[in-house]
Amino acid sequence: MTSAAASPVRVRFSPAPSGELHVGSARTALFNWFEARHIGGSFLLRIEDTDASRTREEWIDAIGDTLGWLGIDWDEPPVRQSTRADAYLAAAEQLLASGHAYETFETPEELEAINAERKEAKLPPGYDGRGRELTPEQRKALAAEGRPRTIRFRTPDTGTSSFVDLVRGPVSVEWATISDFVIVRSDGKPLFFLANAVDDIAMGITHVIRGEDLLDTTHRVLALRAALGDTEPPEYAHLPLILRADRAKLSKRHGAVAVEDFRARGILPEALLNYLALLGWSPGDDREVMTRDEIVASFSLEHVTKSAAVFDEKKLEWMNGEWIRRLDRGELAARVRPLMIERYGAGVTEDLLDEVVAIAQERATTLVSIVEQSDFLFVTEENFSIDDDAWQRVVNAERGRDVLNAAIAHVEKCDWTVDAIDLRPAISDLGMKPGKVMFVLYAATEGRAAGLPVFDSIHLLGRERALGRLRAARERLA
RNA sequence: GCCCCCAUCGUCUAGUGGCCCAGGACGCCGCCCUUUCAAGGCGGUAACGGGGAUUCGAACUCCCCUGGGGGCACCA
Numbered sequence: 001m002t003s004a005a006a007s008p009v010r011v012r013f014s015p016a017p018s019g020e021l022h023v024g025s026a027r028t029a030l031f032n033w034f035e036a037r038h039i040g041g042s043f044l045l046r047i048e049d050t051d052a053s054r055t056r057e058e059w060i061d062a063i064g065d066t067l068g069w070l071g072i073d074w075d076e077p078p079v080r081q082s083t084r085a086d087a088y089l090a091a092a093e094q095l096l097a098s099g100h101a102y103e104t105f106e107t108p109e110e111l112e113a114i115n116a117e118r119k120e121a122k123l124p125p126g127y128d129g130r131g132r133e134l135t136p137e138q139r140k141a142l143a144a145e146g147r148p149r150t151i152r153f154r155t156p157d158t159g160t161s162s163f164v165d166l167v168r169g170p171v172s173v174e175w176a177t178i179s180d181f182v183i184v185r186s187d188g189k190p191l192f193f194l195a196n197a198v199d200d201i202a203m204g205i206t207h208v209i210r211g212e213d214l215l216d217t218t219h220r221v222l223a224l225r226a227a228l229g230d231t232e233p234p235e236y237a238h239l240p241l242i243l244r245a246d247r248a249k250l251s252k253r254h255g256a257v258a259v260e261d262f263r264a265r266g267i268l269p270e271a272l273l274n275y276l277a278l279l280g281w282s283p284g285d286d287r288e289v290m291t292r293d294e295i296v297a298s299f300s301l302e303h304v305t306k307s308a309a310v311f312d313e314k315k316l317e318w319m320n321g322e323w324i325r326r327l328d329r330g331e332l333a334a335r336v337r338p339l340m341i342e343r344y345g346a347g348v349t350e351d352l353l354d355e356v357v358a359i360a361q362e363r364a365t366t367l368v369s370i371v372e373q374s375d376f377l378f379v380t381e382e383n384f385s386i387d388d389d390a391w392q393r394v395v396n397a398e399r400g401r402d403v404l405n406a407a408i409a410h411v412e413k414c415d416w417t418v419d420a421i422d423l424r425p426a427i428s429d430l431g432m433k434p435g436k437v438m439f440v441l442y443a444a445t446e447g448r449a450a451g452l453p454v455f456d457s458i459h460l461l462g463r464e465r466a467l468g469r470l471r472a473a474r475e476r477l478a
Numbered sequence: 479g480c481c482c483c484c485a486u487c488g489u490c491u492a493g494u495g496g497c498c499c500a501g502g503a504c505g506c507c508g509c510c511c512u513u514u515c516a517a518g519g520c521g522g523u524a525a526c527g528g529g530g531a532u533u534c535g536a537a538c539u540c541c542c543c544u545g546g547g548g549g550c551a552c553c554a
Contacts, residue, residue, distance in 0.1 A: 014554090015554090016553080016554045018553085018554080048554060050553095050554080051553060051554070053553095054553070054554080108552080111551080111552080112551095115551075118479090118480095119479065120479095121479090122479050122480065123479075123480065124479070124480045124481065124549090124550045125479090125480090125550055125551055126550065126551075127551095148552080150552060152552095165483095168483070168484090171482075171483075172482090173481065173482065174481080177480065177481050177482090177550085178481085178550080179550085181550095181551095181552095182551090182552050183552095184552085185552040186552060187552080189552085191552070191553085191554090192553070192554050193554095195554095196554085211548095212483065212484090212547085212548065212549095213547095213548055213549075213554095214548095214549090214554085215482065215483065215548070215549075216481075216482055216483090216548075216549040216550075217549080217554090219482095238483085240483095240484080240547095241547065241548070243546090243547075245488095245489080247546065247547075248547095249547080249548085275490095278490065278491080278503090279490070280490090281491095282490085282491055282492070284492075285492080285502090286491095286492075286501080286502045286503080287502095288490090288491095288502080288503055288504090289503095305490090305491075306483080306484060306485090307483090307484050307485060307546090307547090308483095308484070308485095308546080308547055308548090309489090309490065309491090310488095310489055310490075311489095311490095312489050312490060312504065312505080314489080314504060314505055315489075315490065315503080315504040315505080316504095317504095317516090318503090318504055318505085319503095319504085321516080321517080325517085362517055362518085363515065363516055363517040363518095364516075364517085365516055365517090366516095369516070373516090422513085423513080424513070427513095434512095434513065435512060435513065435514080438513050438514050439513095439514055441513085441514085442513085442514050442515090443514095446514090448514090449514065449515090450514040450515045450516080451514070451515075452514095452515095453513060453514080453515095454513060454514070455513070456513095
């Protein structure tokens with residue numbers, strides 16, 4: 001037995017590049033990374049692109065970008081499985097030679113027939129092992145017919161496969177329920193199980209941390225490793241799945257599931273990382289808003305939960321608001337700037353950006369909400385409009401016209417500072433409670449009944465534009 | 479159909495036999511503050527799926543049921 005110091009922890013995140021990075025995958029990546037950084041081990045990246053038909057180059061780059069955005073770094077150059085076919089095929093040959101695997105020659109139609117039979121017999125889909133005892137001559141003859149050749153791993157007929165999962169404890173299954181599975185396809189390409197086993201051995205992976213959807217495959221991979229001569233299998237930790245609100249699996253068909261979707265919506269990486277860390281893990285105390293470093297310091301697979309977790313976007317947004325408040329103003333401005341420029345173009349000056357951020361930071365929940373709330377500053381006067389609900393409230397207000405008149409009179413002659421613009425005294429003079437009628441001013445100047453603090457907004461708008469909008473509202477009301 | 483995993487407030491979770499007639503957070507509701515509100519403060523609502531067993535004592539252990547999820551293919 002080697003000591004812990006002699007065998008440092010090595011974990012890997014191994015996405016299949018068949019789309020944008022899903023939050024579930026991101027969570028898996030995060031937990032691996034947390035474990036590595038907590039222990040001081042290595043975090044590696046492996047691109048599982050053995051299935052060329054599902055792989056797209058741009059997804060590979062996109063995954064790297066997304067991980068980078070989250071602040072995840074990796075310690076060695078990523079391994080591309082598509083470049084390692086020789087190693088997998090060599091392993092397959094080794095298994096063939098040792099009798100752990102064998103060649104079969106069924107056509108797709110024949111396999112379908114086998115599955116139909118098995119279904120009839122109430123057996124799980126799979127293979128019936130009919131090719132196991134073919135003689136070399138028979139195999140040669142079958143191949144000569146031009147039949148597809150695959151390589152299958154011979155699973156035990158009896159006995160039990162078991163391993164101890166770091167989060168679930170002992171897990172076992174009867175071998176009789178697992179049929180011989182394909183490790184090399186008829187097109188000569190290796191399959192997941194083989195590539196996985198070979199690479200985990202080659203990369204010296206010590207801890208496999210992945211989603212619970214892969215729990216059952218562990219028995220196969222372990223058998224494969226043993227057949228390949230491996231004597232030091234890694235530890236396995238299967239993370240609970242992330243579910244939608246209706247407890248169905250989180251999928252791309254319903255709402256945002258890609259990390260990039262949340263990024264586009266103005267979720268901060270700090271917040272998403274923090275939220276994801278708490279889906280299936282807790283520090284064991286009451287802390288919730290935690291920095292990456294705090295999470296790394298406290299992380300332990302022992303505190304990983306066993307049951308599936310529902311992804312709660314409301315809580316994510318709350319947490320995002322917490323993070324928006326924690327950033328210093330300059331940093332927040334830097335995060336908002338690109339979104340502002342994308343949306344409003346050159347009109348976004350540094351001064352304006354800085355002021356918008358200053359007044360929005362206290363209440364915002366997403367970056368995008370800050371951008372949206374400041375739209376009234378960038379719209380031209382011709383295009384400025386008040387949304388229908390807000391206007392209806394103004395129309396229904398008892399003394400909307402009086403409020404507008406008072407505001408106009410004040411704004412016409414007051415000093416141009418936020419403090420001087422304060423319209424509360426003018427409204428109080430009318431005998432009204434400012435808080436009750438302020439929405440009239442929000443509607444007139446910002447176009448909606450609620451938004452960024454209105455005195456600051458008027459200040460930002462400038463006297464002429466603000467007066468123009470207030471007067472326009474007064475006229476429209478007449 | 480077969481196999482595997484899971485089960486505390488609506489949601490994320492704390493809880494590892496007495497500290498629990500179950501704690502925190504989000505959400506929701508109410509009140510307060512207030513320049514609207516998506517912010518802040520205070521308070522409230524709300525859970526151990528059911529049944530057995532073990533024990534002086536069970537949310538915590540065991541069994542059964544129920545429920546939820548996952549896997550099984552030449553996807554990963």
